[in-house]
Amino acid sequence: xxxxxxxxxxWFDGQAEAAANYYTSIFKNSKLGRVxxxxxxxxxxxGTVVTVDFEINGQRFVALNGGPEFTFSxxxxxxxxxxxxxxxxxYWSKLTEGGGEESVCGWxxxxxxxxxxxxxxxxxxxISDPDQEKAKRAMEAMLKMGKLDxxxxxxxxxxx
Numbered sequence: 483x484x485x486x487x488x489x490x491x492x493w494f495d496g497q498a499e500a501a502a503n504y505y506t507s508i509f510k511n512s513k514l515g516r517v518x519x520x521x522x523x524x525x526x527x528x529g530t531v532v533t534v535d536f537e538i539n540g541q542r543f544v545a546l547n548g549g550p551e552f553t554f555s556x557x558x559x560x561x562x563x564x565x566x567x568x569x570x571x572x573y574w575s576k577l578t579e580g581g582g583e584e585s586v587c588g589w590x591x592x593x594x595x596x597x598x599x600x601x602x603x604x605x606x607x608x609i610s611d612p613d614q615e616k617a618k619r620a621m622e623a624m625l626k627m628g629k630l631d632x633x634x635x636x637x638x639x640x641x642x
Contacts, residue, residue: 489535489542489544490543491546492543493546494548494594495549495550495553497547497594498532498534498545499517501534501545501594502545505536509539511538512536513536513537514535515534516534516535518531518534520532532546533545533546554594554596555597556591558597559598559599560596560597560599561598561599562600562601563603564600564601567633570588570601570632573598573600577590577592578590578592580593581593584628585628586627587599588600588601588605588627588628588629590629602630602635605620605624608635609621616640619639620635623637
């Protein structure tokens with residue numbers, strides 16, 4: 483571990499290894515790291531996974547099998563900035579398959595309950611445009627969408 487870096491810890495109830503494999507299968511620039519297992523000293527059954535280190539696009543994570551005490555909520559989410567509609571479609575599809583849930587405004591919850599925002603890069607420029615009418619049209623269009631549609635956002639922004 484790097485002394486001055488940080489790692490996001492995700493708490494799971496027995497699914498840490500499966501979740502780490504799932505996330506690293508979705509993102510191109512990702513890799514699995516160290517898997518720590520309980521020994522005979524416990525407190526879990528010997529050989530079962532305690533933590534799994536993994537990395538996505540340079541961001542370090544540790545998946546922890548912490549038990550059922552805590553679950554994920556929408557109060558914390560990860561943003562995925564997408565270059566184009568193809569990337570939006572890819573991440574939306576991967577994160578909703580196998581039990582994920584679609585939401586509104588580009589938000590999705592994956593099969594483990596982790597929330598993601600799948601956002602095309604052009605959106606921030608549109609909704610922060612100094613031309614308030616353009617920004618308003620883009621925002622209003624986005625608020626009506628589940629998965630974000632880049633072409634529809636661009637049309638609304640342009641006033642078409």
